[in-house]
Amino acid sequence: MVGKYLHDSTGSDRMAFVPELMNRKRYNEDGVGGMHLYSPWWLDNKKLDFPRGYHIEVWGGLGMPSYGTGFNPNDLNKYLGLKVGGYGNQLREDVKKFYGSVMGMSGRGESIAREENYCEIDPTTVDEFGIPVLRFNYSWSDHERKQARHMHNTFEEIIENMGGIVLGDKPGADRDYGLLNPGRIIHEVGTTRMGSDPKKSVVNEFEQLHDADNVFIVDAGPFVSQADKNPTWTIMALSWRTSEFIIQELKKQNI
Amino acid sequence: MNRRDSIRSLFLGSMAGGLALESCVTEPKAAVEQKIWEYQYGRTPDEQAYDEKLLGQQFFENSELAKIKQLANLILPPNEEGNIEDAKVPEFIEFMAKDFSSIQTQMRGGLMWLDNHTNKTYGKDFINCSDDEQHQVLDLIAYPDSNSSEQKQEVRFFSLMRNLVMTGYFTSEAGIKELGYKGNQPNVWDGVPEDVLKDHGMSYDESWMPKFIDQSKRNDLAQWDENGNLIS
Numbered sequence: 001m002v003g004k005y006l007h008d009s010t011g012s013d014r015m016a017f018v019p020e021l022m023n024r025k026r027y028n029e030d031g032v033g034g035m036h037l038y039s040p041w042w043l044d045n046k047k048l049d050f051p052r053g054y055h056i057e058v059w060g061g062l063g064m065p066s067y068g069t070g071f072n073p074n075d076l077n078k079y080l081g082l083k084v085g086g087y088g089n090q091l092r093e094d095v096k097k098f099y100g101s102v103m104g105m106s107g108r109g110e111s112i113a114r115e116e117n118y119c120e121i122d123p124t125t126v127d128e129f130g131i132p133v134l135r136f137n138y139s140w141s142d143h144e145r146k147q148a149r150h151m152h153n154t155f156e157e158i159i160e161n162m163g164g165i166v167l168g169d170k171p172g173a174d175r176d177y178g179l180l181n182p183g184r185i186i187h188e189v190g191t192t193r194m195g196s197d198p199k200k201s202v203v204n205e206f207e208q209l210h211d212a213d214n215v216f217i218v219d220a221g222p223f224v225s226q227a228d229k230n231p232t233w234t235i236m237a238l239s240w241r242t243s244e245f246i247i248q249e250l251k252k253q254n255i
Numbered sequence: 256m257n258r259r260d261s262i263r264s265l266f267l268g269s270m271a272g273g274l275a276l277e278s279c280v281t282e283p284k285a286a287v288e289q290k291i292w293e294y295q296y297g298r299t300p301d302e303q304a305y306d307e308k309l310l311g312q313q314f315f316e317n318s319e320l321a322k323i324k325q326l327a328n329l330i331l332p333p334n335e336e337g338n339i340e341d342a343k344v345p346e347f348i349e350f351m352a353k354d355f356s357s358i359q360t361q362m363r364g365g366l367m368w369l370d371n372h373t374n375k376t377y378g379k380d381f382i383n384c385s386d387d388e389q390h391q392v393l394d395l396i397a398y399p400d401s402n403s404s405e406q407k408q409e410v411r412f413f414s415l416m417r418n419l420v421m422t423g424y425f426t427s428e429a430g431i432k433e434l435g436y437k438g439n440q441p442n443v444w445d446g447v448p449e450d451v452l453k454d455h456g457m458s459y460d461e462s463w464m465p466k467f468i469d470q471s472k473r474n475d476l477a478q479w480d481e482n483g484n485l486i487s
Contacts, residue, residue: 025451030438032447064438065431070421072414078401085398087330087417092433095425099434 054109337429365412
């Protein structure tokens with residue numbers, strides 16, 4: 001069982017240009033994007049062609065300039081019927097005009113944990129310390145691809161309704177509907193799944209190995225599934241419970 | 256000590272480790288300070304060695320740097336807001352060419368194209384051309400063909416140069432000021448200013464206003480009663 005049921009969050013992103021946000025008044029807008037909120041999935045999966053759900057993180061704003069700020073300074077002019085390219089002080093005005101007028105949405109969702117997605121010790125490769133590295137065998141199924149397609153339909157609906165212009169082509173079936181590769185959302189969990197049956201799981205409800213009483217796994221390995229959200233809080237909650245269990249068992253001299 | 260007990264003391268040892276560390280922090284304070292400042296700007300020894308290697312090299316010839324400076328001044332002419340010299344744009348481009356070596360060939364090739372072109376057309380190097388002649392050259396390469404996804408080499412070179420100049424300037428002190436970036440002000444954030452909301456026909460929901468943090472009380476400590484209930 002060790003190594004199996006590896007799963008990451010699904011992810012797909014889209015950007016948009018919002019003409020109404022050109023020439024914005026400047027104010028401190030640091031930290032207003034990327035907010036996370038735990039909320040139930042409210043669409044009816046019976047009416048959808050994929051299981052589980054996803055959330056959307058919205059980003060953009062008058063952020064701190066960094067490498068890349070000012071690249072393609074007036075490419076967005078093409079949506080305004082104006083000339084693209086050139087040189088001279090007009091470029092200063094272009095950069096200022098478009099600053100803060102591009103926003104984006106990132107969909108992050110729940111994938112289905114499947115036994116055939118697994119990692120194993122690579123027999124031929126070691127890291128700089130001589131320790132064998134992991135080798136990953138992971139592919140998406142239509143569950144995740146169709147979810148990504150739904151994400152893009154939703155992004156476009158929201159963007160169009162807010163008067164924005166969707167940037168880039170809509171990714172089609174040839175690109176898995178924009179679904180990012182497994183591992184890209186860095187929420188890899190599973191591989192030492194929790195359960196009561198030692199044949200189908202690696203650890204028990206206290207993250208204690210079925211095979212060894214004094215070994216506990218307190219990372220995301222024991223997850224049998226994960227919501228569309230970041231796994232850290234759940235790792236912390238489970239570790240807390242495990243810690244209490246360890247202390248209790250230690251007092252009884254059981255471990 | 257039997258095996259169980261020794262494991263237990265090991266385990267408790269790691270639990271108590273945090274406390275123990277804290278209690279001995281005062282003694283080797285100098286050692287701790289030194290450890291912190293060893294990586295002066297947050298670099299590991301490997302990274303520091305890489306930085307030193309980059310900073311100890313020069314990629315562009317001085318004649319190339321002079322051309323870069325001239326191009327940068329044409330792309331972003333100086334005005335009262337700022338100029339590329341103060342923003343150290345040529346130095347930035349020199350650094351990027353070393354740190355991001357995949358642009359080296361395109362940069363060097365493009366700079367050579369400039370002289371080839373002006374020698375053929377005007378019989379002299381780009382740097383010695385008149386303002387008008389330099390503008391004529393840029394007019395040839397500064398406007399990518401919007402009907403084609405493939406651009407000529409010299410057009411792609413100029414787009415890269417323009418990107419480096421623009422990002423070099425707008426990440427400098429003058430450029431950030433000109434852009435009007437207002438962030439990096441920690442602690443107090445009181446929402447989107449009212450006049451901005453109004454301009455976009457938006458407003459905060461009145462029923463939510465009392466739930467937002469009252470910034471005048473943001474430094475007050477919470478109070479609990481003896482049962483651990485929050486009372487303020």
